[in-house]
Amino acid sequence: MFDLSFLLEEGHLTLLRNGVLTTVRLFVVSGLMASAIGIALATLRALPIRICKALVVAIVEYHRNVPVLVQILVWYFGVPQVLPEALKLWINAGNTEFFLAAVALSLNSGAFVSEDIRSGLRAIPYTQHEAAWSIGLTYLQSLRYVILPQGIGAALPALVNQALLLFKNSSLAMAIGVHELLYRTKQIDNLTFRTFDIFLVATVLYLIGTLALMALAEHFAKRRTAPMGV
């Protein structure tokens, strides 16, 4: 049908493989940072202090209403302008584009993750809190042993969906020159003109990742259909 042998010549396969590795690295690094940011934001939001709530709401709304590409551009073009010289040098010493893209992606994802965790917590009926207090647990203990475990469980399908979005958003990093999968795909296209073939390969590679994540999300969603007994 179609001939993939072009991949084997002139190190194209290496280019592709590097692209995949960069995408995966970007996904994992951003994912971990996003989880931390998400939990931090959710915790801040839960505190009974007005300013914290307002701050988190502002952060979430910004990341919800501005396109991810624009967020990446703000970080790449804009932020270095205001950073102190030392920090700028430190960033430029490493892989600037990767770092800034990862920051933008983790903040974006983190904002959504915090909202998903918040919904998950809200889904826990108040009676669970009451039951926890009734056996003498403190507020923090009830959060730790009863509420948060259930809340994160309830939020799991949404969280896996967020991971899916992050995986796809990693492709946007190519706009600022990160050599991830889509960038490499375009590069190989320019070198070989086998557009259909290389696009197909890229499609399949992305699908492997996303279908796995979708299957995970559905697995978690199914486990949740049984109502949690009270």
Add this chain to the structure above:
Amino acid sequence: MLQFENVDKYYGAHHVLKGIDAKIERGEVLVVCGPSGSGKSTLIRTVTRLEAIQGGRILFEGRDVAAADSNVNRLRARIGFVFQSFNLFQNLSVRQNLMLGPIKVLGLSRDAALAQAETLLAKVGLANKIDAMPANLSGGQQQRVAIARALAMKPPLMLFDEPTSALDPEMVQEVLQVMRALADEGMTMMIVTHEMGFAREVASRVWFMDHGQLLEDAPPARFFDHPAHARAQRFLQDVLRPAPRAAMLTD
């Protein structure tokens, strides 16, 4: 007019209809009763193929309803079905609910469909509700409109699946009145119901079902006074209600 020939149905491994063999003649009013889970609702739903059967045949006007060359839409146009939960089209007014089928399926003109709709609504006592939306009608009113909607297709056979079970007690009578009037006009009807008083007064025959089997098939006098089957006797003891009052429709 309607014949069940050794009808079998399974839900997975569960045998819900066991060799049902019986028939309904033109002009008869047939009441199907029995405890919950007996399969009576399932049975009535198989007639218009809302449920499929795995064994036997169902013949309507002499033809197999599941035959390869039978058109399910045309079959359903000839058999009126009234649901327990009324199922009026929420996005359409009463008038539109009644006119949709005749225009789109029977090919009537708008004027003919409208005239028919008005006549039928008057018949069920709801002429003044012609422009109402279903959400603004009471349960009893909705069910009467649902009956009119089924009648609008001019079917020779009407099926009722527990038509009053979802109604508050004070609205049951108005619906039963409409059904009784229909029976008096000679409509062939198959009714699944718990309203035993109605059955005793209006039915030509009563079928008693339990655990998927048709255990008794008798005229109401014989069924209510001398039920043959032990389970039928026990059922009647649990369920008997007084006959419907002969009240005038006030809506």
Add this chain to the structure above:
Amino acid sequence: MFDILHDHLALFLVGAWPHGPLGGVANTLVLAALGLVASFPLAIAVGMAQVSPWRWLRTGADAWTRLVRGIPLLLIIFWAYFAVPLLVGAEVSAFTTAVCAIIVYESAFLAQIVRAGLESLPRGQMESARSIGLSWLQSMRHVQLPQALANMLPSIVNQSVSIIKATSLAYVIGVPELTYSAAQVNTITLTKPLQTFLLLAAFYFVLCFTLSRFAGWMERRIARRRLGLA
């Protein structure tokens, strides 16, 4: 930041027009509106297919949805850039390519909204429509879809927010929309990238935030009307 806005307002709002093609916010809105309207028929078809009683149709629609949702939008845009001229047999503008990509993208996401709308209707509506002899298609047309579409309106408006954010990717293939305008302004002013791109973010924020609020208002209005209060 406001001096940048003041000096280049026209560029942000309408791009090079009238001395060139329409750009800026105006073109973003045109692109989004066109994308939404043009993708509707396909989305309804796919959504209906997903709830149809024919297994092959359901599987096909499901496979299509998974495919489209499984690859980055940027890859879809690249595919469109490659395939649309081939399919049409002539050169197509980047704008047309972007619209085609959005149509494909939305046919999966908007279809999910259509499907959810159809599935949220009580089963009795379909049954009673079929019981008076209407065919599946007739029942869809006269009973199911009208009710589902009314329910879906807030979700559709929310999806429009998503579409507006998606239009920012058209920048990568050279469509003169809002992000492109900001990039142009940046090359003109050169020394204030942070302000320029934050301004860009602000534009999107205002657009999307307003739309989300509108969707929320719609939802409340529909809920009140349903209870017979409006």
